[in-house]
Amino acid sequence: MKVRDVQHAVLPQTTVEERSRQGAVVALRRLLNAKVRPRNVEIYDSEAAPAFAERHGRRPQSEEEIREAFLMAPSYRLWSAANRSAQEMIWVSVGQPIYRDLDRMEAVTEELMHSPARRGSLTLDPSYDPSPEVADVDIHLQPGGYGMDRGENDVVAGALYELGGNVFSFGQGIGRGDSKAGVILRLLEEAFTGFKPARMLDIGCSAGAASAAYAAHWPDVEVHALDLGAGMLRYAHARAESLGVAVHFHQMDASSLTFEDDSFDLVVSHNLMHEIGEEKRQAMIRESFRVVRPGGVVIHQDVAIRNPPTLVHQVERDWDTHWNGEVHWATYATADLKADMIAAGFPADTVIEHDLAALSGMMNNRWYAISGRKPGQDNNG
Template identity: 40%
Template sequence: MIDQSRHEMLAKPLPDEEARQRFVLSLKRHIGGPMREATPVVWAREAEPAFSARVRRAPATREEAEAALDATRFHRFAKALNRTGQEMMWQAIGETIYREESRIRAAAARLSSQKGAGGTLELDSDLAVDPIYRHCFIHLQPEGYLPPDPDGDSVVAGAFYESGGRLYSMGRGITAGDSKALAAIAWLRAYRPGWEPRNILDMGCAAGGASTVYPAHFPNAEVHAVDLGASMLRYAHARAESIGVPVHFHQRDAGRAGFADGSFDLIVSHNLFHEISDAKRREVAAETLRLLAPGGLAIHQDVDLLFRGKALWEEAECAYDFYHNNEPFWLTYVACDFASELRDAGFDAASVSEHKVPKTAGPGFWHAFVAEK
């Protein structure tokens, strides 16, 4: 696939598989580009005027804006095509992953046993996990984040997450360094010049793409990463070993990570908040306070979709992922006020801030909640 860095754990497409992936990439770029750019035009010229004429007032809520957009043929077609493109993406990726699954599983076992990079993997089969992660396949990912694992050696969740994520990002930021982590590090370098954290925690690490970036930029730091899924973490650990990066992966809940108080100078999360509930996010706030060492800093980074200042049509557009892309906490995230939750957890008001973090791959920003202790 375009610009895709290679490592031993990555599923390797055959030429015809890569051709299908390139087609899907082009389709998703068209949906996310020219078609999305047409939405405000359709809103202004058709959806909003038609709703106002029918109800004798302008739409006043996100739900009314959704109904106004859904009354247009363009928006219904765009949503159908978006869903189709997502399904096609996983089908194209799945061809490669299921053909490569035995090789990837064997590579994971070998890399994990060699322990060449110095990282570790800690799994907990008794970890209590919200059933939603077993039964809701987030963003339609086949088998979900916690797939069946009868033999105790599954890596399919991580394989799908990395390969699918690379295509899902539409070809941007898919080099050896995860673009989310690179953006956070670039922001941190400017915010705290010369600061070198010695202990780093990545909350909700998934396939470990971001986790493995931090050791390269902070070579004297010990990096730990937590996630709920064993299949995801086996892949993440083997991936880190394959590229020679020491990371310590743990199957733990980010809201109850279990490390000692004050264990980390730097705590990060990347795209965690739109995957967790309000209650869990508040637990993460409290755990961030507990785990940060004096002088430490936390960067919780996610997509820049908070509803603040958004037009109604933008709020309506955001709702697509909740209804049609298996994102049960999407609308929970976009309406959240995590800065207040950090203060409620015990952080000093002056130590909590929010920032637009420029992306290092492609245009736009990430939204970051920052807390210092």
Template identity: 35%
Template sequence: MLNTFQQARHPMLPSATHDEASRQEFSKSLKQFVQQGLLPGLQPVFTHRATQAFERAHGHAPKDRRDIRKAMEPDPYFQHYAALNRISQEMMWNSVIDSVERQLPDLIDNARKFSAQSKAELRLDADFVPPRYVTALDIHCMPGGYASEVTADDVSVAALYDRGAYLYGMGFAGPLNDDMGRSVCNYVKRNLPGFKPRRILDMGCTVGHSTLPYKTLFPDAEVWGIDVGGPVIRYAHARAAALGVDVNFAQMNAEKTDFEDGHFDLIVSHILLHETSGKAMPRIVRECHRLLSPGGYVIHADLPPFDLMSPFTQFILDNETWYNNEPFWGAMRELDQIQLAVDAGFPRDSVKFATAPMAILESAAEGAAGYTGDSTSAVAEREFTAGEFAPGGGWEVLVARKAVLA
């Protein structure tokens, strides 16, 4: 069954004409067809056809995800799947660009207006230079990436991301694209009873989708979102204000921020680490340790390391590395992330991987708690699977706690 719920409207979201909306819905449906119609066929193709061809050529069965890719790449079914998946990705962004460009002056004016109404702080740095791993390519094929600016006070790539991310996920992240933040918040409530952070930092927040739920869970906390992209920070601040939430946003690099030592009690990120680099990721983990107060927690939500998956699942997920401009996607999952945290100063017995169940799935099961009835009923009507986004219906989180002072 097709996904029937829609993205929640808010004043910063670009609106679409009839034709623009039709193209966007088509791109979402095409992506859904690729994930639900074509992706499941890869396993039998591998088992009954590609494996035998690989054995004849190499004298042994495929051993790991790299062997599986060698076996699958010559197969016409995989070629069809990979090509259509890439086409649907590019079509998705292109379907939104017209709406953004047509309304860009109004979007910029709205951003100025709502930011001026906010009680929260907005920090931008005209001399800031985003890291090359963000600017060297259009991550996940989004034109312009996170940091490109085409005019003064630009928010174009942010508006593109806000709408495009919903289409990319086919609605799996909920009407406000905030399921990952909601899921981590639920994890905190259930697993850290009595924990009430005074200051919270969301690293790599983009437009603040996952940042705002922390202000809802901890209304008295000082909440910050940081990102390297000026346009996404401007948009995030205005979007939060338009939604009636006062959250601080700043243009900063998570590798080295301007905050004081021990300033935060909780640091989170959502799909950040795989969009960095092999040099940046250890620096980010060390910066988390520096910024945390004694006894504070860091929770990085992403997809799990490869050693927690079967080789075939690794191969499926690694398609993002090969075909979606995510060069660090696969390499990040091969790193010993627990050791990275230990090397950064976290006690080994405080570091672990855990699963934060997707909030939208739980809401559907519990009667729409926290989401609209239309959203969760649509989830309940079909067997909602996030596919390659969140295998098993949950987000993998790396959790670490800074040592408490004696």
């Protein structure tokens, strides 16, 4: 199952002008990324570092000084302002049809959530207060953030996430055929030959695109998925039901799972680590170790922004921390994730970092993943 640009009943019904607008924002973002942003490191040498040296009498040394230097360069500032504006226009281009068509979307959601034919389930926890380090931030400027819940049948956070994610990804050059679940399924085939789970967990599932893709790929596997926001999860649940796949969604904190020890064969997370701070990430990895069975596999996948060639590249990449609501971007990019996995209990010889090619899109699109295997009796599926 492809996961991007999938047609289902919970999507807003867009007008041709709204689709045109989304396409134009995609084009603007793609050009800013492909044609303007690559100049930033050159601009650092030609404008930023000399401006800093003129003011301070020496070249920038630390991350903070490099960031200060970048902001002294008018060309960098113009790119930064335009990139921020383009990011905000993503939300305008997808948010307008969502809020306009919301009554219908909520009615469809209610119908799907209560349909006698539903295949999966949704378990919300009204006593759970979504973790503020995630819920209080408009991550990548998504208005209202991931934890937004506007009431009984609200799906805005999920709809914004899926539609905004599509516009964002296409603007990054990620192809419509790409799928993070697909990349992990390929990794499982290549690196864990013969492994097939009976029960799996997707931690931090957001709008449930990957969870639904796993359920479609393995119809006989019991797929569970969790996230923190009720609005996100209602959308994910209704989306999965509309697509006819069985996923069991749970409202839960990634760092404190209510599942039994050793209860899953496979635990995955997609693009979760860069959205949470260090303590929560380490707790999440410990929980993934706890709930996977002996012999089971854990794979945490995320964006390929780690290991930049120079400190200047790292600071340039870190734009998202300061301007795009990705407050844990740098924390993730510089974390020792192998150490986190080993500290969680995974034997060092099972912990492997993977540099994975995307399924489609531009040649240089990569994904990062780190996998580990819980010691135990059974290493097969």
